[in-house]
Amino acid sequence: MDTNTDPLDTLPDAVAADAFRRLVRHLRHRHDAQNIELMGLAGFCRNCLADWIRDAGYDGDKEAARELIHNMPAAEWKATRQTPATEAQLAAMQASIAKNRVE
Template sequence: MEADSGSIEQLDDAIAAEAFRRLVRHLQHRHDAQNIELMGLAGFCRNCLADWIRDAGFDGDKAAARELIHGMPMDEWKATRQTPATEAQLAAMEASVKKNVR
């Protein structure tokens, strides 16, 4: 992909890495922002970030990637942080994900 003046590709990798780490720390702190809500608003969530780091070359399996992003094992996250999704949240997520570029 050729980078133009407004391209994210021109961002230095060290700066991008620090911004990513800040995003992950923010999401670990803001556990009140449920994954289902993130999916409904933005079409991605913490689990997506875990998938993306694996796509980028992270050597760990899915569980290890999710633990890295969530800051704890997925079972612990679900038990202590995740609330049941409502029908409205599920519908918003489905509509939002349809907007994602594939």
């Protein structure tokens, strides 16, 4: 057995794509879960997902990718869904981002 193979790489692309779409739709539904909270807890947010689809080959620019994930223009999302971040949320996000660094 190849110990360098991540079991996720054995998932059929259609299964992985369905799971990704379900995650994005779940996050669209749960707009009460703020990006800053996601960043503080898990080290990624909706905007990260937009960056990741671009990294994976999506042809759209940053704004198009965010619109795809948010299901609306990013400026509209920010105006209608995003709340101001607290100092505690910002600190949690910074600590969580530090855990993402791979050395």
